[in-house]
Amino acid sequence: MSDRLTGPVEVIGTGLLGTSVALACRRAGLDVLLTDVSAEHVRTASALGAGRARAAEDRPQLVVVAVPPDHLGVTIARALDDGDAVVTDVGSVKAGPYAAVAAHPGASRYVGGHPMAGSERSGPLAASADLFEGRPWAVVPHPGSHPDAVALVEQLVAICAAVAVRLTPEDHDRAVARTSHVPHLLASLAAGRLADAPADHLRLSGQGVRDVTRVAAGSPELYGQIVAANADAVLGLLGEVRGELDALIAAIAAADGGALASLLEQGVAGTRAIPGKHGGPVRPTATVFVSVPDEPGVLARLFAAAGEAGVNIEDVRIDHDLGRAVGLVELLVEEGRDEHLRESLESRGWATHR
Template identity: 75%
Template sequence: MPETLTGPVEVVGAGLLGTSIALALRQAGVEVLLSDTSNEHLRTASGLGAGRSRVDGDRPQLVVVAVPPDLLAPVIADALARTAETPGAVVTDVGSVKTAPLAALAGAPALSRYVGSHPMAGSERSGPLAASAALFDGRPWAVTPHPEAAPGVVAVVEELARLCGAVVVRLTPEEHDRAVARISHVPHLLAALVAGRLAEAPADHLALSGQGVRDVTRVAAGNPSLYGQIVAGNAAAVEELLVEVRSDLDRLIDAVAEGDRPGLESLLTQGVAGTRAIPGKHGGPARPTRPVFVSVPDHAGELARLFADAGESGVNIEDVHIDHDPGRPVGLVELVVEESRAEHLLVSLESRGWVTHR
């Protein structure tokens, strides 16, 4: 079996992930065939340059299944059956749960030609119009071989990830599901619970909203039907972590109710340790950073001017957040930089007339 991905590649499901994969492959010069139950999605993805519609007689080297979790197993099985007469044809999927579809495919005669995968990239938006060829650049892409998977199949799927600009991380299906429960599924559920407390909040409470609550609740805007399928498909791993969170929440409630300051600070310190455990840029250890706050007039060209002046200071900006002031025509821009360079950036921006907040 060839271990190099030359194409054509069929992408089943022209939504955000499927269309983004197709655009990245087209950018890499690989022929892409598209299929979807939605003719509108097909027309949109094709119009974006993601490929052409699959027709009878096409013989893809690789089929990428990018459909909702409830449909993964039957669509993977169909792809394996359709490519049975194509020598060396490989099937993968990009779903966010790996053990459930694999269990549903148990005993399939062509299972050696399938290996699951999961790019760790996405958006709360959906559909082909949200797609981007750069969606996977530098992002982890889990490849999850099972015991029956042929080595050449694994190599082709890993080549897919690399052609899309991602970094391959090889995990077992079981370890993958435990990992995504921890870093994606449970955080999403907790964000939804926090956001739910806002739905019926009085308007004068919501008027105090700032960047903090937006950061915590952003992912809660995702499609409830899709995330319901994702969580249901990974129920065992999610339940285990939710039980741990429930235990911590009980401790937190007791600490608040009883005025237990040391107990409260212990839980907050545990949270700080968790933020520091998240890998930094390029997967390396997180380095200490410090925010620099700058008032920016809310009209065209001011952000570009700020970034240009920050660039002139020689300080690299690690991250950016913008919080709009509801009472004035300005925004508060948070420039996150290495801790050791923050003071230099403050002095440099102030010398160029910017109003900073120390």
Template identity: 75%
Template sequence: MPEPTGQSSLRGPVEVIGTGLLGTSIALALRAVGVDVLLSDVSSEHLRTASGLGAGRVRRPEDRPQLVVVAVPPDHLGEAITGALAASDAVVTDVGSVKSAPLAAVRELPGAGRYVGSHPMAGSEQSGPLAASATLFDGRPWAVTPHAGADVAAVELVEELVRACGATLVLLTPEEHDRAVARTSHVPHLLASLVAARLAEAPENHLALSGQGVRDVTRVAAGDPALYSQIVSGNADAVLALLGEVRAQLDDVMAAVGAGDRDGLRTVLERGVAGTRAIPGKHGGPPRAMASVWVQVPDHPGELARLFADAVASEVNIEDVRIDHDPGRPVGLVEVVVDEGRAEHLRTSLESRGWTTQR
């Protein structure tokens, strides 16, 4: 995490309104680099927990923050941002996942130039201050979305916040941001929920065939429905536009399946492959060709550590790891993702050390 310097415009104190996962994580990250943090929350329990974790001190009436970070649920963003702008002359940002809606609530207000939206692309399936971490944002993209009337100094201060938290700055307009998150987050979440819903009333003997593929596709559907309904409805225009495209493509798929049109199906599937390859690769670089090596791992303590040690001995860098928790197998199946050119070497090396791989 970067250390504060004499050139930094972020001196503090920084007030964090909302001490859930994101708010408390921001506070902890700022405290780690020596910035004074003030905490506010309508929940006295969250406030007490966050301050007990060392995230900052409870704001007093006489405190004058330099920057206010609003980290409240989407339905309350506009009200909280408006209140923060009226309460002091501080720069105000928020970390909500939709940017056009809160901007519309404050655009015509006095002091609107001190508001600069932002959105860290980081989180967890857990919530609340106890799930927070000072390293939550390390290396993660964090969008800063200045509007046309934003003060230059305010934009620069929010950029300093991003750097102080260890994140990677991404500059977007509010409209660009909302289209981007609709494509990469909101619509995928809805589609995962639709797929997962087909499982909710499935016969038990159907569910017995569940494998890692369906787990991968439906994982994000386990998110909090109340929160995600706020997020999606707040980004309705961008989400509806993409859902319209998906609906048209679904009609094409249904027509191809009904007609036995394998060429049409192949076209759809090839587009899907192209989409997976468009996702940025390691450290934000271009995607690289990867391959999976599937290894059977006994369900005993220390076996994963032994597998990783043997992979190190094979001089192969592991890029990703997934574990298939199939209850029907007496052993776990670990998917080790490596550079495509090193997969066969790793497979052979592990087999020579007594591991069973799937070919």
């Protein structure tokens, strides 16, 4: 087994993630073989320059399995059966696939993987060679993974311009339950309260409810598979949430302001725990609100005006006016730079709000 990735690389599953991996590998000059139950997807990915359909005589060095969660274990096992290639995957759960192949005689050639990247779109036409750039990519070896196999997968991560993060299968699944799966479920519950709401209630919707519910728009079928595959870790966290929800209900019913404040403070502490820009500590920010017309090019002009003022935009949010073609842009800037930016924008004719 070589620890140097020279190809060919086979990608099984030419959806968004698989085709994006294939495009990144082709950009690096590697021969890429494409396999999918959908011949149409293979033709589309090939036409995009992602590689070529695998022929019977082809022998890949590395296989990347990019199929739905329900099919991961069996597809990884078949890839291990087919020659002596190193096999990885891009699935969002790791303990289950490992358990499915742990007794396989070629299990040392399997190293789990999970790129933390995606899109609200799906299929090969949504793919991009840049999809993973700068994003975390969990590399998840099991105790029997061969070091050369791990090195090969980490080279794939580098080719995709992602940042490798080593985790065990169990730690990975607990981590994604905490940072992805349970938040998605809670967002779905919150969004569900809106489904049958009266129209006049929904007219009060602001950016806050959009922020809380955005991820709930994902595919129910796919996310149902993901959550079911990570049931143990998800159930443990949901049990904690249920206990805190009961405490929250009791605090509100008893008008216990202290208990309510304590529970809300836990939420504040959680937001502060999320890594800041470029993975560093969270830095204090201030907000400048700017009214802008809903027309082409206006955001480019606003950002240019901020640049002329010498202020870096740390983040941006937009809330749209329900009754007019106007948006309220929320610019987050380094604390202490907000007043300078506000004055600079006003001098250039922008309407700001506090």
